[in-house]
């Protein structure tokens with residue numbers, strides 16, 4: 762089933778997303794796009810979202826849900842290879858109206874002391890500084906390493 766985009770939805774148009782940050786895009790019209798986070802909170806912070814408008818996981822059909830999990834799995838395997846001593850968290854939070862469903866895949870690196878449910882609120886201060894300055898090459902290098910990973914290449 763082909764799904765539609767919703768006018769005015771930032772997630773449907775992916776405006777503001779810099780091209781180098783796109784890691785994978787499904788060929789199917791009702792597929793998924795995987796990108797490096799617009800405002801990365803830590804190194805390796807990824808976001809996967811449908812290319813059509815959906816507001817929650819249950820808006821996906823079964824095939825789409827399976828495809829999404831396949832992409833998330835590849836992200837986790839890739840990040841574990843890139844950052845072997847880090848944990849990888851997967852989450853989706855939906856508070857806003859007309860929210861475009863997306864899933865965060867966010868490594869928790871060794872230097873982060875926070876434990877428990879507040880993990881979504883922590884940010885690496887060094888990454889925050891870099892994101893605000895012109896350290897684009899730092900993120901480009903990580904994106905390149907993610908794209909080159911065997912699990913990512915297998916996504917097709």
Ligand SMILES: [Zn+2]
Nearest residue numbers: 770773814861
């Ligand atoms: Zn949308």
